Amino acid sequence: MRQKIVSGSVTLLSGSALVTVINLGYNISVAKFLGPQSFGQATVVYTILTLISAITLSFQILSAKTVAKQGSLEEKIAVYHYLHRASWIWSIFAGCLLFAFRQNITSYLRLPGSTLVILLAVGAAFYIPLGCRRGYVQGAYGFRRLATNQVLEGGTRLGGSLLAIGLGFGVEGVVAANAAAMVAAWFSISPGRAERVASPLRLQETIPELTQAMVFFAGQVLINNSDIVLVKHFFPSKTAGIYAAVAMVGRVIFSFSNAVVNSMFPIVAGSREQDRKSLALISTSLLLVLAIGVAMIITLRLIPASLWAVLFGAGFRLPGVHTLPYLLSLYAASTVIYSLSAVVIAYEMSYKISGANWVQLLFSGLVIAGISRFHASLTEVIMVQVVLMLALLVAVALPFVWATLRHSHLPAASPSSNLRFIRRVSEDEVIGEFLKGDFEHSAYAEYHARAEALVFSADYYNQAENMRRRALLFMRHGSLWRELPADTHWYEVSIKESDFSHIRVFPRAHWRKITNGSFEFSKVMERTRDSLYERNSMFFEKIAAIRYRMRKPGALSGTVLLIGTDEASPLTVLDGNHRFVAAALEGRTHQLKFLCGLTPKMVRCCWYRTNIVTLGKYAKNLARNVINRPNNELAELFQGSEIASE
Structure with missing residues (x-):
C-alpha cells in the first residue's frame, strides 16, 4: 500500500516537476514581457478560473473515489459517464454566470475591459468536465497519463501565451491561451470504450459525496487564491503584480503536494479499514510534502533578490528590509503548513464524509476577513495567512490523531476470524x-x-x-x-x-x-x-x-x-x-x-x-x-x- 503511494507520488511528482518548470517559464515570460500591471491583470483573471476549480476538483475527486471502488472496467466507464454528464451541466451554468456578471467582475478587479471575463467563461465551460475526465484516469491508477495531460495543459498555456504576446495581443491573448489550454486538455484525455452497463451510482449517493468535495475545494481554492484577488482590490496594480509573482511560488509548492494527494487518494479509497488504522499511510504522504516544502523554503530564502530582478524584470524590485526572497520564503512557509492540513483532510475524505472540510471552509472565511482587516503591507497580508494556517493545521490534525489513537486499541480482524x-x-x-x-x-x-x-x-x-x-x-x-x-x-x-x-x-x-x-x-x-x-x-x-x-x-x-x-x-x-x-x-x-x-x-x-x-x-x-x-x-x-x- 505504501509502495503504491510512493510509486504514484513519484510519477505525479515527476509530471508536476515538469509542469512547474513550464509554469515558471509561463509566469516569468508573461511578467517580463507584460510588466507588473498587465501581469497582475492576467494572473487575477486566471485566479478566477482557479476559484471555479472548486467545482472542477470536486468532480475529479468524486470520480477518482467512485471509479477506484468499481470492480470492472464496464462499471468504471459507466460511473464516469454518469458524472461527466453532470459536470457539463455545472460547466454551462458557471460559464453563463460569468458572462452575466462580466461587468461587475471587471469593475471590482479594475480590469481594462470585459473581454477578459468572456474569454474566462469559455475556459470555464471545458474546465469542469476536464476534472471529471482526470478523475477517471486517477481512479484507474493512470498516474502517468494524468501527469502527461497536466504537462500538455501547461505547455499549451505557455506556447499560446508567447505566441499571443509576439503577435501583439497582450493580456487578452494570454487569457485566450489559458482558455485554449483547458480545451486542449479536455480533448486529449478521453477514456476508452467499454460495454455499456447501468451506472451503479445513484443521485442520492452522489449528493453527499459531491457536497463534501465542493466544501473541501471551496475552502481550498479560497485559501490558495482569495489573497490574490483581495490584494488586486486593495493595492495598486504594480504592487498587486509583484504579489502575484510571490503567490506563484505558493502555487508551485501546492502543485507538488497535490501530486502526493492525488496518488494517495484513490489508493486509500480502495483500501480496507484495518490498513487505514495505521498512521503509516498518511505519514508517508506528510513526510513527502514536508520534505518538498522545507527544501523549497530554504532554496527561496537563499536566492538573491538580484536574480529575481533579472528573471522578472526591474519592475519587480522591492525596497526596504523585506525584500522579494523574504516574502517568497514566508509565503512558501504558509503554503507548506496548509498543504499538511490538506493531506490530513483528503486522507479522511478518501474513505468517509469528513467534518474537517467545514473547518477548512471556516478558515477560508477567516483568511478573507483577516486580509480585509490587515493589509497595511504585503508582509502583513502573508503573516495573516501564516498564523491562520498554523491554527488550521492544529484544528484538523489533533482530532484526526486523537481518533486514530482512540481506535488503534481495537485489533483488526484477520481473514481467519471466526465470523x-x-x-x-x-x-x-x-x-x-x-x-x-x-x-x-x-x-x-x-x-x-x-x-x-x-x-x-x-x-x-x-x-x-x-x-x-x-x-x-x-x-x-x-x-x-x-x-x-x-x-x-x-x-x-x-x-x-x-x-x-x-x-x-x-x-x-x-x-x-x-x-x-x-x-x-x-x-x-x-x-x-x-x-x-x-x-x-x-x-x-x-x-x-x-x-x-x-x-x-x-x-x-x-x-x-x-x-x-x-x-x-x-x-x-x-x-x-x-x-x-x-x-x-x-x-x-x-x-x-x-x-x-x-x-x-x-x-x-x-x-x-x-x-x-x-x-x-x-x-x-x-x-x-x-x-x-x-x-x-x-x-x-x-x-x-x-x-x-x-
Whole structure:
C-alpha cells in the first residue's frame, strides 16, 4: 500500500516537476514581457478560473473515489459517464454566470475591459468536465497519463501565451491561451470504450459525496487564491503584480503536494479499514510534502533578490528590509503548513464524509476577513495567512490523531476470524427479529394483543405484514433505522468468544458509565462481571434476569444485531447489548441469533462512527421521524388490516 503511494507520488511528482518548470517559464515570460500591471491583470483573471476549480476538483475527486471502488472496467466507464454528464451541466451554468456578471467582475478587479471575463467563461465551460475526465484516469491508477495531460495543459498555456504576446495581443491573448489550454486538455484525455452497463451510482449517493468535495475545494481554492484577488482590490496594480509573482511560488509548492494527494487518494479509497488504522499511510504522504516544502523554503530564502530582478524584470524590485526572497520564503512557509492540513483532510475524505472540510471552509472565511482587516503591507497580508494556517493545521490534525489513537486499541480482524456467514437474510426479517426483542416495551402496550401474532409468528413473505412490522418498529426506532445505509446487506453469522475482541458495544445510556472509554466487548463484559454484585441498579438487574432466563431448558434468548463495513473490520452492536453480555457471562452465546449488516458506507452511520457529520445526519432523521408521525401511519395500517379481515 505504501509502495503504491510512493510509486504514484513519484510519477505525479515527476509530471508536476515538469509542469512547474513550464509554469515558471509561463509566469516569468508573461511578467517580463507584460510588466507588473498587465501581469497582475492576467494572473487575477486566471485566479478566477482557479476559484471555479472548486467545482472542477470536486468532480475529479468524486470520480477518482467512485471509479477506484468499481470492480470492472464496464462499471468504471459507466460511473464516469454518469458524472461527466453532470459536470457539463455545472460547466454551462458557471460559464453563463460569468458572462452575466462580466461587468461587475471587471469593475471590482479594475480590469481594462470585459473581454477578459468572456474569454474566462469559455475556459470555464471545458474546465469542469476536464476534472471529471482526470478523475477517471486517477481512479484507474493512470498516474502517468494524468501527469502527461497536466504537462500538455501547461505547455499549451505557455506556447499560446508567447505566441499571443509576439503577435501583439497582450493580456487578452494570454487569457485566450489559458482558455485554449483547458480545451486542449479536455480533448486529449478521453477514456476508452467499454460495454455499456447501468451506472451503479445513484443521485442520492452522489449528493453527499459531491457536497463534501465542493466544501473541501471551496475552502481550498479560497485559501490558495482569495489573497490574490483581495490584494488586486486593495493595492495598486504594480504592487498587486509583484504579489502575484510571490503567490506563484505558493502555487508551485501546492502543485507538488497535490501530486502526493492525488496518488494517495484513490489508493486509500480502495483500501480496507484495518490498513487505514495505521498512521503509516498518511505519514508517508506528510513526510513527502514536508520534505518538498522545507527544501523549497530554504532554496527561496537563499536566492538573491538580484536574480529575481533579472528573471522578472526591474519592475519587480522591492525596497526596504523585506525584500522579494523574504516574502517568497514566508509565503512558501504558509503554503507548506496548509498543504499538511490538506493531506490530513483528503486522507479522511478518501474513505468517509469528513467534518474537517467545514473547518477548512471556516478558515477560508477567516483568511478573507483577516486580509480585509490587515493589509497595511504585503508582509502583513502573508503573516495573516501564516498564523491562520498554523491554527488550521492544529484544528484538523489533533482530532484526526486523537481518533486514530482512540481506535488503534481495537485489533483488526484477520481473514481467519471466526465470523462465519450462515445465510443471507432480508431486511424484513431483521426488522421482525429486532421487533421481537423490543415488543415488551410499554410504548407498544396498545398493540400487545392485536399484534402478538404479527410479531411472534411472522410471515416474511407477506408484504402487508412486513409493512406493519416496519411501522411498529419505526414508532420507536425510525430515526435509528434510517441511519443505516440503503445498501446494507444482512447475514446471519456465527459468533464465538474469539470474536469478542473485534466487537464494540455502542456507548449509549448506562453502558458509557461502565466502559471507562473502552467499548471493546470483551472488556465491557469483564467490567460488567466485576460490578454485577457491587451495585444495586435496574441495569444490572436486567442482565441478571436475562441470565436466569437463559438457564431454563430449551430457552432461546433473542437476537443481537451487529453492523460493520465488512467481515474483516470491527463490528458494533446495534441492538442487544444486555442479552449479548448476559449470554457471554453465562457462556451461552450459542443460544443467541446474530444478524450482521455490512456495507462500506457504514462509516457514515452515527451508530458505527460517531462524529459531527454523522450526528448531524441523525438529527435530520430524528426530525423526519417526528414530522412523519409514525403513530398515525401505524394506526392507519392496522385499521386497514382490520377492515380487510372483516
